[in-house]
Amino acid sequence: AHKILIKDVAKVYGTRQTVDALADVNLTIDDGEFVCIVGPSGCGKSTLLRMVANLHRPTAGSVEIVTERAQPWPTAMVFQDYGIFPWKTVEQNVAFGLRPRGVGRAETRQRVGRWLQQMGLTDFAKVYPASLSGGMRQRVSIARAMAVEPEVLLMDEPFAALDAQLRRVLQEELLAIWQKNARTVVFVTHSLDEAILLGDRVVVMSARPGRIIGEHHVPFPRPRT
Numbered sequence: 362a363h364k365i366l367i368k369d370v371a372k373v374y375g376t377r378q379t380v381d382a383l384a385d386v387n388l389t390i391d392d393g394e395f396v397c398i399v400g401p402s403g404c405g406k407s408t409l410l411r412m413v414a415n416l417h418r419p420t421a422g423s424v425e426i427v428t429e430r431a432q433p434w435p436t437a438m439v440f441q442d443y444g445i446f447p448w449k450t451v452e453q454n455v456a457f458g459l460r461p462r463g464v465g466r467a468e469t470r471q472r473v474g475r476w477l478q479q480m481g482l483t484d485f486a487k488v489y490p491a492s493l494s495g496g497m498r499q500r501v502s503i504a505r506a507m508a509v510e511p512e513v514l515l516m517d518e519p520f521a522a523l524d525a526q527l528r529r530v531l532q533e534e535l536l537a538i539w540q541k542n543a544r545t546v547v548f549v550t551h552s553l554d555e556a557i558l559l560g561d562r563v564v565v566m567s568a569r570p571g572r573i574i575g576e577h578h579v580p581f582p583r584p585r586t
């Protein structure tokens with residue numbers, strides 16, 4: 362079990378010219394929740410997500426993941442622009458991140474095989490990302506994130522670059538993964554439609570500075586396995 366604790370967080374970028382990216386952000390996320398953070402461009406969604414990923418530090422306040430498992434930082438992140446390596450094959454991309462986490466070769470092979478299969482990528486294992494469509498590349502990105510077995514999956518506008526039809530397909534695949542794996546997902550989007558469709562909890566932000574202005578719990582949470 363784990364919990365994400367975001368307490369009184371502020372983020373100021375820059376030194377001479379400063380940007381108040383976030384102010385007074387308080388949020389607690391429980392194990393297994395699917396939380397969508399929604400708001401206009403520039404309201405600090407990415408900043409908040411990057412702090413949960415331990416990529417940015419808050420200027421004030423604290424961001425903490427309390428967990429029982431011994432893991433340096435139990436998150437994995439999926440970005441809008443895929444963030445996969447063009448010089449690595451699909452399977453090398455999915456395996457990336459396992460070695461530094463101390464996962465052995467046999468276990469790596471097993472996890473890569475499992476996630477390639479889950480994401481419909483088995484036939485593309487030896488292929489380079491350049492020859493894949495946007496949707497397939499984003500599947501690689503999700504497979505890579507899930508292969509590290511993170512407690513918290515962080516997603517920053519992962520489907521924003523896809524056309525509407527493909528977006529629906531990937532959204533459904535993501536929900537299936539979440540239900541099957543019961544992982545915590547924190548999903549950033551500027552689309553209220555997407556937030557309501559996916560989240561069992563929707564956190565709404567406004568800009569200048571970025572603040573949480575409201576929260577909505579979806580009345581009929583999806584079943585969990």
Ligand code: ADP
Nearest residue numbers: 374375380382401402403404405406407408409
């Ligand atoms: P969102 O993800 O909601 O679009 P961001 O977190 O990217 O918002 O940005 C919040 C604010 O902080 C914006 O005004 C943005 O321009 C600013 N910002 C983001 N990253 C940096 C940075 N590295 N340096 C300076 N300002 C930044």
Ligand code: ADP
Nearest residue numbers: 372373374375380403407408411416417418419
């Ligand atoms: P930090 O000091 O928090 O590590 P950086 O200043 O190193 O952040 O910037 C992180 C990333 O954000 C860089 O890739 C940078 O190009 C980008 N960035 C810089 N300024 C802005 C801005 N005003 N809005 C959005 N992104 C920005």
